[in-house]
Amino acid sequence: MARMNMIEAIRDALDVKMTEDSNVLVFGEDVGYFGGVFRATAGLQEKHGLHRCFDTPISEGGIVGIAIGMAANGLRPVAEIQFADYIYPGYDQIASEAARLRYRSNGEFSAPLTIRTPVGGGIYGGTTHSQSPEALFTHIAGLKTVIPSNPYDAKGMLITAIEDNDPVLFLEPKRLYNGPFYGDPHTPSVSWAKHELGEVPEGHYTVPFESVRKLKEGEDLTILAYGTMVWVAEAAAKEAGVNADILDLRSLLPLDIKAISESVKKTGRCLILHEATRTSGFGAELSAQVAEACFFSLEAPIVRVTGWDTPYPHAQEWAYFPGPKRVINGIRKVMGQA
Amino acid sequence: MARMNMIEAIRDALDVKMTEDSNVLVFGEDVGYFGGVFRATAGLQEKHGLHRCFDTPISEGGIVGIAIGMAANGLRPVAEIQFADYIYPGYDQIASEAARLRYRSNGEFSAPLTIRTPVGGGIYGGTTHSQSPEALFTHIAGLKTVIPSNPYDAKGMLITAIEDNDPVLFLEPKRLYNGPFYGDPHTPSVSWAKHELGEVPEGHYTVPFESVRKLKEGEDLTILAYGTMVWVAEAAAKEAGVNADILDLRSLLPLDIKAISESVKKTGRCLILHEATRTSGFGAELSAQVAEACFFSLEAPIVRVTGWDTPYPHAQEWAYFPGPKRVINGIRKVMGQA
Amino acid sequence: MTKKSNQSRLYVPEPPFRPGDTPDYSHIAVPVDHTPPRPDPMCEDHETAEHALKLIRVLRFNGEAAGDWVPKLTPDQMRKGLRDMMMTRAMDDRMFNMQRQGKMSFYMKSRGEEAVSVAHAMALRIDDMTFPTYRQQGILIHRGASIKEMMCQCLSNAGDRLQGKSIPVLYSFRDFGFFSVSGNLGTQMIQAVGWGMAEAYKNSDGIASAFTGEGATAEGDFHYALNFASTYRAPVILNVVNNQWAISSFQGIAAGEGETFAARGTGFGLATLRVDGNDFLAVYAATEWAAERARRGGGATLIEHFTYRKEGHSTSDDPSKYRPENEPEVWPFGDPIDRLKLHLIHIGEWDEDRHAAQEEACKVEIRNIYKEAEKMGTLSSDTQVNDFTMFEQVYEELPGHLKAQVEVFKEEL
Amino acid sequence: MTKKSNQSRLYVPEPPFRPGDTPDYSHIAVPVDHTPPRPDPMCEDHETAEHALKLIRVLRFNGEAAGDWVPKLTPDQMRKGLRDMMMTRAMDDRMFNMQRQGKMSFYMKSRGEEAVSVAHAMALRIDDMTFPTYRQQGILIHRGASIKEMMCQCLSNAGDRLQGKSIPVLYSFRDFGFFSVSGNLGTQMIQAVGWGMAEAYKNSDGIASAFTGEGATAEGDFHYALNFASTYRAPVILNVVNNQWAISSFQGIAAGEGETFAARGTGFGLATLRVDGNDFLAVYAATEWAAERARRGGGATLIEHFTYRKEGHSTSDDPSKYRPENEPEVWPFGDPIDRLKLHLIHIGEWDEDRHAAQEEACKVEIRNIYKEAEKMGTLSSDTQVNDFTMFEQVYEELPGHLKAQVEVFKEEL
Numbered sequence A, B: 001m002a003r004m005n006m007i008e009a010i011r012d013a014l015d016v017k018m019t020e021d022s023n024v025l026v027f028g029e030d031v032g033y034f035g036g037v038f039r040a041t042a043g044l045q046e047k048h049g050l051h052r053c054f055d056t057p058i059s060e061g062g063i064v065g066i067a068i069g070m071a072a073n074g075l076r077p078v079a080e081i082q083f084a085d086y087i088y089p090g091y092d093q094i095a096s097e098a099a100r101l102r103y104r105s106n107g108e109f110s111a112p113l114t115i116r117t118p119v120g121g122g123i124y125g126g127t128t129h130s131q132s133p134e135a136l137f138t139h140i141a142g143l144k145t146v147i148p149s150n151p152y153d154a155k156g157m158l159i160t161a162i163e164d165n166d167p168v169l170f171l172e173p174k175r176l177y178n179g180p181f182y183g184d185p186h187t188p189s190v191s192w193a194k195h196e197l198g199e200v201p202e203g204h205y206t207v208p209f210e211s212v213r214k215l216k217e218g219e220d221l222t223i224l225a226y227g228t229m230v231w232v233a234e235a236a237a238k239e240a241g242v243n244a245d246i247l248d249l250r251s252l253l254p255l256d257i258k259a260i261s262e263s264v265k266k267t268g269r270c271l272i273l274h275e276a277t278r279t280s281g282f283g284a285e286l287s288a289q290v291a292e293a294c295f296f297s298l299e300a301p302i303v304r305v306t307g308w309d310t311p312y313p314h315a316q317e318w319a320y321f322p323g324p325k326r327v328i329n330g331i332r333k334v335m336g337q338a
Numbered sequence C, D: 001m002t003k004k005s006n007q008s009r010l011y012v013p014e015p016p017f018r019p020g021d022t023p024d025y026s027h028i029a030v031p032v033d034h035t036p037p038r039p040d041p042m043c044e045d046h047e048t049a050e051h052a053l054k055l056i057r058v059l060r061f062n063g064e065a066a067g068d069w070v071p072k073l074t075p076d077q078m079r080k081g082l083r084d085m086m087m088t089r090a091m092d093d094r095m096f097n098m099q100r101q102g103k104m105s106f107y108m109k110s111r112g113e114e115a116v117s118v119a120h121a122m123a124l125r126i127d128d129m130t131f132p133t134y135r136q137q138g139i140l141i142h143r144g145a146s147i148k149e150m151m152c153q154c155l156s157n158a159g160d161r162l163q164g165k166s167i168p169v170l171y172s173f174r175d176f177g178f179f180s181v182s183g184n185l186g187t188q189m190i191q192a193v194g195w196g197m198a199e200a201y202k203n204s205d206g207i208a209s210a211f212t213g214e215g216a217t218a219e220g221d222f223h224y225a226l227n228f229a230s231t232y233r234a235p236v237i238l239n240v241v242n243n244q245w246a247i248s249s250f251q252g253i254a255a256g257e258g259e260t261f262a263a264r265g266t267g268f269g270l271a272t273l274r275v276d277g278n279d280f281l282a283v284y285a286a287t288e289w290a291a292e293r294a295r296r297g298g299g300a301t302l303i304e305h306f307t308y309r310k311e312g313h314s315t316s317d318d319p320s321k322y323r324p325e326n327e328p329e330v331w332p333f334g335d336p337i338d339r340l341k342l343h344l345i346h347i348g349e350w351d352e353d354r355h356a357a358q359e360e361a362c363k364v365e366i367r368n369i370y371k372e373a374e375k376m377g378t379l380s381s382d383t384q385v386n387d388f389t390m391f392e393q394v395y396e397e398l399p400g401h402l403k404a405q406v407e408v409f410k411e412e413l
């Protein structure tokens, strides 16, 4: 066991897989010698060689494109997209190609690749360093979309992703790299060193995707969250004085709808959180599925607390971010107190 | 008044605007001399000149990119993407650029462009000529996404789109080009010539976006549909013998949630239809919004009837398509009969 | 290049001839000494810069094979090439007619371009992975894939290895080095580079060869392919099939002021060849050169195959709407089958009678294969693909939500 | 070009020097007769093919201006250019320091590249729309945009014309022909072509000029720009600022085996110039040439500005992690300010004292402007941007769902 922050856990997962399996290659913009703008691949080139971890041209479409060709040819590429905001030039290769190669060839070819990319706000990154585009990928059949909220999961899920025989989009909430973030930028940051989920086993282990992690057992309401919002949920529930079942979804597609509906059937109330733009965000799908599965148990309307339907502004970052206040207001609404 | 099919109505809208406003330019793959693979621009180059309606390289990113530059410089470009399945290479220019230019420049620049593109199945187009990617666009703040279901609306809404000062994605259900389609490929096609909505006024008129069109007044349940599914809804409701309030949404973003919730409050039941892949489809957003607005009026869970979470298969097209049987099963479920 | 105005004006290129015009292509008449010399395949890239602007030719119109690029092919090999092209054409014709009879939803012919696929395939190893578009069926025919299986794919019937998932012509034949064809233009170019990088990474000497139409070179994927192939010196061949047309758009829309598509590679430091795509021996020779270069670590070559799309874009297209009906006939580079035939006759290895007999034999063989294929169903008969297969191969294993959808689907049957 | 292996191997380019190495750039030492002749701006594109491989230079290291490309600039104009560069640098230095003090979230300097933006802007008309990246602040300074407004944008304060919506440096100044800078690399290139096409369509003689770093040429948008500019003969200048680095990646990652970035345009039939980007007069001359060509209907020019990024990529970057610390000093092309200064002194129009005084004056002026700007707030002070402005300018008018969200937001205040 070692204490790691989330970047270290991710790097460790890559290191474990690169050591185990010479088919695992790591590449992306600035990931080679330098080790990535968030340092997730620092030291990997030095340790595993220039051919195992290298820089690419600034071309997200090209990065995904070569990953597909390599994956179809037996390798296990792990590509980094520097910020999720820059994934769109690669969107066609992801959605039309990686996700559908197995289908269109009826299983003759497939694309077992992993795309890692940082998501979310909280670093004053403005419109182009803060996005959470998960819902644009959960609509794509053939792709898996997952998002860890802590170092332990990050390592285990990344290993699962690399070993998965289908393409996986692995989203990394950048605001959590150094520690859990409870939603208030003005209180000093906590570090993973002080959190039990910063305990990361050495070597190989996996965390399955379709397996909700329950943060807290509660009876009053169910809170569905993923990524950064998991920690905001915890803080807000505490502040609101409610006894919440808080579920960290880990994987959005596939989704552990069984665990989710069990919880909502128990509590009768459901709050859904995400940082992304509200309309057609993944919260919509969660809301629809929960209502479909638990209609007769619901005692109040499901409430979504989300980012606004605007680009992510720079100066107004904390007015955009669905912080504790917005979440608490949401809790009150679900609890019928507002 | 003239009888027009949907292609003719679209062409007429372009012609009206090109005649009225020399800033309106039309371009895309094969749209010039040939007039487009669906003939929507046939004759426009001959009538308005080579500079007003022309072919582009096969580069959806380039097409949207020049449209942004032109629109920012005072023109009113109308770009055609040959099939919506091919829009992804232009996704970055649409989502990151066209949709956000006004915001990031705080109104100093904007991109009043229109992108027309055919969507939906029903022509044995398989995975790459059948998609309905609307939900990938309704998540994008700054963009409007609309979809007409008949010639009258198509013309009026396209003129609205061209005159709109924000970027508009104008989706054309290709299965409706020649006539309404009631969901059964084995019964002979009907033509717009025989349908009242094939009556299209001459000259300039507009149909506002945020204005649901009620197909049928009913009390038993509300059916929310758009594009091709509007007509399938009509046929299925009839066959199921229910008295449905059928709403043709016309515009997905912005959405006329007021009219929608009035209807659901009245009927207490809601069925949502779309052809697109289910997970994170626009039906999820509709379901969430309806539940938020009408929770206490709902007598049964909202039901979504959609395409499957698979690519659109070729031979199994009609097994994929949410045809009358699936819709009727959905109706039964909403009515508590299943 | 068209003369420039003395003021900036929106310029929109137009093809020289439209329906009603009498096409005259004498300006691209074919000079005998047009062919540039054959450099060593491991030469520096700039040594092929002029090749991007010229046209590698071997077969003269009198049937002679001449010049630096004459490949060492035996008469048997050439006869096999001829037959593969003729089989390809016979199959195309048959399938086109069957589509017209409603047996399948769609079809795409490769008439006029058969040398590009057949000769190219012949110069590769069978384990070199090709990344084709929808007009390289000749690769499969040359490599001996089952024509019946190809037809069953087009018919989406019980014999379709893709179980009806894809539209006709988007074949996938891994064992024959034929990558699953995508309906999205261009995407395969950069994937081929990734495939080639993987070969190099594994220290294998396999290579990849990718095809795009000249129209689709405008996609970003083409640029990515040139760039990544250049940066990582990937063992790939990037082929641009310039058949003059992209549906209704003439090549000038994609080419712009650029003189050739091969020249697109020059700025990337790739080797660049431009070849008469209707000349079987020239295509073979250029491919052989590029394959050797790639295999030996010399990196990628961009080959422009200069040819002509003699028929409509697909069964959905009517080319008389946008080009003169007789343009295919007056196109000055002849027909690839006729030209190889003439060469074989010229060297005394073939004659008109054998040719006529072979033409008939191909037709009969294709007809017979087709009959067998059709026995397994057609799209217009009761499709014999089990509808439930549509849920398979989305993922390796059926996830929970798809299992649920299978159940919903059962209710509607 | 590095020697090739005799077997295909995955090749990954590496920069010549890494931290700890002693960088030696004598191999790109600067020949005196490197400069190609100046053709007529309306020449055929292939007449500039060699220009893509050479380097247009005017200023010798001894301060002399020589050769075909010496532009007709008065001493006053050159002094203005010098001052604009010095102001740009002074502002960059100040803002960098203020970022370090937490006054703003982020900043990006353009040290070493000031000639590229200032001289380029000087050779354009003010109504020519530029499509910059984040390192062309010199255009705004040259064109006389308010430095205070620029600073307020970086500070996201009450004086920010963008009301805090964008991160620092992503300016938008329509009245100064400065298109809203995008955080997404490359996208502006093809937009500029569209802008230029619109100018041509309107029969205006305005042109557009777009900038990309050499790293971002790998994006598809660069390819689209070359292609569409070529096809429609758009009146645009496409500038590649090759400052050797893209964050931590040396130019070889983007360039691959390609010899120059200018050569990327050759295959498209564009005019292609490659210019010493540290040479104010050469940048001016090349831009003037390209602008004339575009304005008169000659179409687009691709200009590679060969320069060097002397500082970190941004305030978030530490270049000593990936390149030798003294590399900027040993880079053989000198400093753009020093070189223009020397020229002015050489022709007797400037001296060391005046230069020192001007340097001090720029510093003071910038400091004073900054003080005024900071009075309007900083990101770390109570931000003076009204939070509700975040809902504005998403659309021209607030749609219903955003009105509802405004109400929800009110509840949390």
Ligand SMILES: Cc1ncc(C[n+]2csc(CCOP(=O)(O)OP(=O)(O)O)c2C)c(N)n1
Pocket: B029, B058, B082, B086, B089, C133, C135, C183, C184, C185, C212, C213, C214, C215, C216, C217, C241, C243, C245, C246, C247, C309, C313
């Ligand atoms: C990304 C994308 N855009 C558009 C299309 C529609 N489309 C199919 S084929 C074609 C023309 C292709 O022309 P070319 O590349 O020259 O190939 P050819 O058909 O001549 O072999 C077009 C526009 C597509 N399939 N994919």
Ligand SMILES: Cc1ncc(C[n+]2csc(CCOP(=O)(O)OP(=O)(O)O)c2C)c(N)n1
Pocket: A029, A058, A082, A086, A089, D135, D183, D184, D185, D212, D213, D214, D215, D216, D217, D241, D243, D245, D246, D247, D309, D313
């Ligand atoms: C589409 C996209 N991908 C990645 C990034 C992240 N990024 C910002 S600047 C940069 C390097 C750009 O290098 P270059 O184009 O050479 O410009 P320079 O910084 O040297 O001026 C990268 C990778 C981005 N902003 N946009």
Ligand SMILES: [Mg+2]
Pocket: C213, C214, C215, C241, C242, C243, C244, C245, C246, C247, C309
């Ligand atoms: Mg073509």
Ligand SMILES: [Mg+2]
Pocket: D213, D214, D215, D241, D242, D243, D244, D245, D246, D247, D309
């Ligand atoms: Mg750079």
